Amino acid sequence: MSMEEITDQEQRRREKLSLLRAAGIDPYPARNQRTHTAKQAIAAFEAGELAADQAVILVGRLVLRRVMGKISFGHIEDSSGRIQVFLRRNDLGEEAYNNLFRKLVDLGDFLQVKGPIFRTKAGEITCNVQEIKLIAKTLHPMPDKWHGVTEDETRFRYRYLDLMTNPDVREIFRIRARVVSGLREYLDNEGFLEVETPILQPIYGGAAAKPFVTHHNQLDQTLYLRISFELYLKRLIVGGFERVYEIGRDFRNEGVSFKHNPEFTQLEFYEAYTDYQGVMRRTEEMVAYVVQKVHGRMRIPYQDGEIDFTPPWPRLPLREAILRASSIDYDQYSEAPALEAIMRERGIEVKPDTPRGKLIDKLLSHYVEPNLIQPTFLVDYPLDISPLAKRSPERVDMVERFEGFAGGMEICNAFSELNDPLDQEERFRMERAMAAAGDEEAHPIDDDFVLALRFGMPPTGGFGMGIDRLTMLLTNQRSIREVILFPHLRQK
RNA sequence: GGGCCGCUAGCUCAAUUUGGUAGAGCAACGGACUUUUAAUCCGUGGGUUACAGGUUCGAGUCCUGUGCGGCUCACCA
Helix, strand or coil, rough: CCCCCCCCCHHHHHHHHHHHHHCCCCCCCCCCCCCCCCCHHHHHHHHCCCCCCEEEEEEEEEEEEECCCEEEEEEEEEEEEEEEEEEEHHHHHHCCCCCCCHHHCCCEEEEEEEEEEEEECCCCCCEEEEEEEECCCCCCCCCCCCCCCHHHHHHHCCCHHHHHHHHHHCCCCCHHHHHHHHHHHHHHHCCEECCCCCCCEEECCCCCCCEEEEEECCCCEEEEEECCCCHHHHHHHCCCCEEEEEEEEEECCCCCCEEECEEEEEEEEEEEECCHHHHHHHHHHHHHHHHHHHHCCCCEEECCCEEEEECCCCEEEEHHHHHHHHHCCCCHHHHHHHHHHHHHHHHCCCCCCCCCHHHHHHHHHHHHHHHHCCCCCEEEEEEEHHCEEEECCCCCCEEEEEEECCCCCEEEEEEECCCCCCHHHHHHHHHHHHHHHCCCCCCCHHHHHHHHHHHCCCCCCEEEEEHHHHHHHHCCCCCCCCCCCCCCCCCC
């Protein structure tokens, strides 16, 4: 789309702008009037609340126009919807009808119209316009009135055009807002305190990811955009809040794909005096609450099928899930090289010297994740990819952790939080060893966080969920770009 | 980062199997039209075919490179 050059069509609109000004009409007046939205006017008419000669004042964008000589029909659109307008030269006069509406008003312009509501012969509820006022002139021609814009690049880069012409897209973002408010409502009702923690962090942590790096000029300090909220929220549990949550943006300096955007919205909550089992129950209850609030039912369409969010969701040990899907029992391969070898035999690309936990994670995403369409919890994860989770009492190499899946995607991750400061210190040392061995996503040591744990943190369950992915599920979208208003794109 | 696909008028799309004057609908402009529904009818203008090279008498079409986008693999959530 060319935004740089002035096309002949835009040139004509600019000429109209001059003609309007010459006629003493302000094309961008500061004020307008309005008595009803389009939807309110239609509802009031249908309810018989409007007298036959009672004028309403409507505003909106002119989106369709049918000029038939001395009468015209059109549709104006506001955020509540569209309403038909009917204009007659005999009512409006030559000046307003011919010189303004027919000659100087274009599709896309914002209008204020005043007149009574009636029903046409064809049965459409319509405003019989007696007065018309231009309240904002557009200069660029609008997208096709029927097809709108369809090319993804145009839709994302100029999202306003997408929203302007595609009602389904507007609906996605209305649902997204209800998802977020539903989560807040659930957590607020359960006594969770909403908090805000630093986005600019001197030490990043709480996830395995590469950060964005920035710099504070005056303090001459390196800062990282957060990759999670975890370590700060746990400090608040140490401080005595028992239930806290944050909804906000995380930043990860990694690849972009249909399910990854460099910045994405995350919900994390931490709850003292519970464990990962308690968090699992809360997760299915919370998601079910949101699904019910957004859709009014538990079964919703997704891709070719349906997803049923009715709790309880199946719990399946990670080892068993992988065993079933691949017939590989990773407990039979206690050393990474052996596991690596069998994976190579199966034709899975594996980098040499990948740690065992990462191999298991790869088995999960390769064999299991795409097939987990119905909500499912996988439980009991390897310790070496979970440096902040509490050890399983039964096995030293496992932690009390689960991930939730639906629609073939991971949507959440949670565990019994590690609150043993000395164990945490040791885990950080293991991460440092991995970093030394070349793992760019190894968790950096955070001594300040360990200090907080030394002051004592109660047993705590913690949880994180990608809001974008939950929204994908609840709006039946296959790409994260469809649920982020301005997804990341390369500069043109 | 690798592989595959795409980019044509303001918008949506065409353009005979290596090639022969780049078209349509909507939108715009001029005209007709007092109950239309993506109004209809008559007429007119609008293009550096993403960009840069190359092959050819001749390139939207074939070749090479670049940019942007999509899918996919790798990486990840």
